[in-house]
Amino acid sequence: MSMSETTMPGRSFAPANGKTGPRATLQRRKRSLKHSKWPVLLLFLPPALMLFTVLVILPMGEAAWYSFYNWNGYGLPSQWVGWRNYQLIFRNGAFSQALINNGMIVVASILIQIPLALWLATMISSRIHGALFFRLIFFLPYVLADVAAGMIWRFVYDGDFGLVGGIAHLFGAEPPYWLADRDTAMYAILGVVIWKYFGFHMMLFIAGLQAIDKSVLEAADIDGATGLQKFRLVTLPLLGSTVRLSVFFAVVGSLQLFDMIMPLTGGGPSNSTQTMVTFLYNFGVTRMQVGFGSAVGVVLFVICVTLAFSYKRIFMRHD
Amino acid sequence: MSITFFRSRMFTTAAALAAAFSFAASPAAADSVIRWMHVEQVPGNIELWNQIAKEFEAKHPGVKIELQFLENQAFKAKMPTLLQSNDAPSFFYTWGGGVLKAQSETGALRPIDAALDADGGQWRASINPNAVSGLSFDGKVWASPTKSGLVSFYYNKEMFKKAGVDASKIATWDDFLAAVKTLKDAGVTPIAGGGLDKWPLHFYWSYLSMREAGQKGFADAKAGENDGFIAEPFVKAGQHLAELGKLQPFQNGYLGATWNDALAAFGDGRAAIILSFENTPATQASNSTSRKGLADDNIGRFPFPTIEGAPGVVTDSFGGLNGWAVTKNAPPETEEFLRYMASVDVQKRLAKDTQIMPVAKGASEAIAKPLLKEVAETLAKETWHQNFLDQDLGPNVGAVVNDVSVEIVSGGLEPADAAQQIEDAYSLERQ
Numbered sequence: 001m002s003m004s005e006t007t008m009p010g011r012s013f014a015p016a017n018g019k020t021g022p023r024a025t026l027q028r029r030k031r032s033l034k035h036s037k038w039p040v041l042l043l044f045l046p047p048a049l050m051l052f053t054v055l056v057i058l059p060m061g062e063a064a065w066y067s068f069y070n071w072n073g074y075g076l077p078s079q080w081v082g083w084r085n086y087q088l089i090f091r092n093g094a095f096s097q098a099l100i101n102n103g104m105i106v107v108a109s110i111l112i113q114i115p116l117a118l119w120l121a122t123m124i125s126s127r128i129h130g131a132l133f134f135r136l137i138f139f140l141p142y143v144l145a146d147v148a149a150g151m152i153w154r155f156v157y158d159g160d161f162g163l164v165g166g167i168a169h170l171f172g173a174e175p176p177y178w179l180a181d182r183d184t185a186m187y188a189i190l191g192v193v194i195w196k197y198f199g200f201h202m203m204l205f206i207a208g209l210q211a212i213d214k215s216v217l218e219a220a221d222i223d224g225a226t227g228l229q230k231f232r233l234v235t236l237p238l239l240g241s242t243v244r245l246s247v248f249f250a251v252v253g254s255l256q257l258f259d260m261i262m263p264l265t266g267g268g269p270s271n272s273t274q275t276m277v278t279f280l281y282n283f284g285v286t287r288m289q290v291g292f293g294s295a296v297g298v299v300l301f302v303i304c305v306t307l308a309f310s311y312k313r314i315f316m317r318h319d
Numbered sequence: 320m321s322i323t324f325f326r327s328r329m330f331t332t333a334a335a336l337a338a339a340f341s342f343a344a345s346p347a348a349a350d351s352v353i354r355w356m357h358v359e360q361v362p363g364n365i366e367l368w369n370q371i372a373k374e375f376e377a378k379h380p381g382v383k384i385e386l387q388f389l390e391n392q393a394f395k396a397k398m399p400t401l402l403q404s405n406d407a408p409s410f411f412y413t414w415g416g417g418v419l420k421a422q423s424e425t426g427a428l429r430p431i432d433a434a435l436d437a438d439g440g441q442w443r444a445s446i447n448p449n450a451v452s453g454l455s456f457d458g459k460v461w462a463s464p465t466k467s468g469l470v471s472f473y474y475n476k477e478m479f480k481k482a483g484v485d486a487s488k489i490a491t492w493d494d495f496l497a498a499v500k501t502l503k504d505a506g507v508t509p510i511a512g513g514g515l516d517k518w519p520l521h522f523y524w525s526y527l528s529m530r531e532a533g534q535k536g537f538a539d540a541k542a543g544e545n546d547g548f549i550a551e552p553f554v555k556a557g558q559h560l561a562e563l564g565k566l567q568p569f570q571n572g573y574l575g576a577t578w579n580d581a582l583a584a585f586g587d588g589r590a591a592i593i594l595s596f597e598n599t600p601a602t603q604a605s606n607s608t609s610r611k612g613l614a615d616d617n618i619g620r621f622p623f624p625t626i627e628g629a630p631g632v633v634t635d636s637f638g639g640l641n642g643w644a645v646t647k648n649a650p651p652e653t654e655e656f657l658r659y660m661a662s663v664d665v666q667k668r669l670a671k672d673t674q675i676m677p678v679a680k681g682a683s684e685a686i687a688k689p690l691l692k693e694v695a696e697t698l699a700k701e702t703w704h705q706n707f708l709d710q711d712l713g714p715n716v717g718a719v720v721n722d723v724s725v726e727i728v729s730g731g732l733e734p735a736d737a738a739q740q741i742e743d744a745y746s747l748e749r750q
């Protein structure tokens with residue numbers, strides 16, 4: 001639309017069939033769009049479409065095809081196993097644990113990370129002294145590569161030489177080994193996830209807060225609203241779309257979580273910290289089960305697509 | 320005049336260039352580039368390999384050897400695609416076992432039997448037969464053996480002395496468990512374990528099942544006879560491992576510890592025993608906090624104990640077996656080079672300078688360090704060489720064995736269920 005407007009600005013204003021007025025302009029604009037669409041499409045679409053097909057559509061189709069074979073990646077897949085790979089996935093305890101863990105990450109994001117980010121954002125979005133500094137500090141973890149964060153926190157949690165171990169030694173207590181305990185490892189990871197990504201959500205909220213019209217808040221002030229009332233009745237409703245976007249990112253991020261977990265626990269102990277992607281890697285890639293891994297990929301894809309579309313449909317309809 | 324001069328100059332130059340190109344081209348056509356893909360990270364070892372390659376190049380004009388490195392995990396992930404492409408290396412590192420077998424079945428590899436049997440079978444006769452048979456499938460040899468290995472117990476002599484344990488008295492599994500108890504009672508952490516990497520604990524299940532089943536029982540299980548891996552010996556092996564786990568013999572947090580962490584625990588003197596590779600004296604030092612580790616004379620070694628009444632014997636050894644696999648389109652000189660690599664003289668140098676357990680007969684005499692010499696002598700007398708199960712049974716079943724070993728020892732899985740999981744996974748491979 002904007003393309004046709006900018007490339008042929010004069011035409012929409014030049015009456016060709018004698019009709020004038022906004023309606024005629026609209027018709028002409030539609031027609032000029034039709035005329036101008038094809039050359040542009042022909043010029044710009046093929047490269048992108050080809051890349052997208054070769055790098056996205058084809059591999060997806062291939063994965064779907066491989067998922068029906070028992071194949072180790074050598075030669076061509078020949079042993080057709082029907083739905084067996086899919087049955088194995090849903091019988092696999094580690095996969096259900098991975099699903100639960102993905103859910104836990106989403107829940108922790110919604111219950112802890114996003115409120116924390118929102119709270120911090122409301123504090124440092126106004127131009128108070130040092131706000132910029134804190135924004136930078138809180139955003140730093142997000143800038144760090146996931147793998148680096150994982151390695152740093154592996155050291156922090158280490159009971160022998162790490163920070164946690166050091167603190168325990170300081171108090172003369174037996175150092176805990178959170179990452180080595182299947183009951184605590186996932187919570188330790190959740191801590192890292194929240195630490196890593198709250199800054200990102202905080203930035204989203206700061207942007208959202210700055211977009212709120214100051215006059216609305218001033219009006220509330222004049223009406224005698226308390227700080228809490230202002231937040232609950234004015235700020236939060238106006239931030240609704242940002243919150244929904246934030247939750248969406250948390251869900252998508254949880255489904256992608258991989259490179260932080262690998263250096264921390266690799267999915268262990270006893271598969272207690274697998275996510276769907278670490279499950280795919282540990283059970284598909286490292287075991288050279290290309291067929292099985294592809295089936296996991298297909299399941300992950302279906303889950304992602306379903307979640308993303310239904311979330312957008314249900315919660316982000318008006319955004 | 321000048322024009323013709325220039326023309327003739329140009330002509331001669333062109334002719335000379337053409338001649339030069341054709342001369343350059345003809346040896347280039349005969350030139351063979353042997354591409355050698357490896358996962359070695361120790362600079363000193365690569366230096367020696369380069370030296371060996373240079374010697375070979377000098378003796379074989381027109382042959383060029385290029386070393387190509389890939390990091391271990393990347394190597395394993397990339398190999399399936401690489402082997403089926405035009406960029407396949409001439410020969411590459413292999414751990415033998417299920418992966419090599421799968422590779423051999425695709426037709427991407429070239430068996431080396433013809434070269435082994437050339438000149439009256441000189442090459443074949445010069446190599447430890449266990450090593451050759453360990454890299455053979457379907458009656459053909461698929462890789463040139465280069466080194467062998469042995470997993471055994473290494474212990475801290477001082478800590479044993481402090482706790483009053485005599486390593487030479489540990490002959491059976493019960494003796495071992497008693498030693499673990501004594502160490503624990505003396506306030507010593509008995510064993511260093513790396514549960515995060517999982518495979519360090521699969522050593523226990525593997526050795527125990529080898530001792531319980533014996534060579535024949537193990538072969539039967541692989542062939543799917545007598546109930547395969549759910550047969551009694553394998554359940555019993557799990558039970559023995561669970562017994563060990565109940566004693567809580569490992570350092571704190573061992574389930575989150577990598578193999579390097581475990582070596583560090585042993586090297587720092589924080590744990591008394593480690594079930595480990597033949598190169599432990601070196602690796603415990605490099606991984607220790609001080610980078611010096613335990614002094615060589617403070618480290619002792621004893622073989623994995625036997626189980627009373629079970630068929631496995633103490634000379635049945637468990638350890639790595641590595642070779643070089645040749646790809647289908649490799650230049651014909653590749654085998655010649657591998658033969659050179661496997662010759663007694665080169666193997667002696669490798670054994671001396673890179674501390675490998677050589678596979679060429681008579682090469683182990685080059686080993687000077689007593690702890691390594693002991694291993695070489697044990698390997699020379701071995702009755703059965705079982706390759707690592709995560710190689711031998713293939714990456715998938717191997718991963719299951721690794722998983723269940725950790726689960727059994729940490730009390731998360733019943734031995735019978737563990738055996739069932741292994742059998743379930745392996746039954747698919749037998750098809």
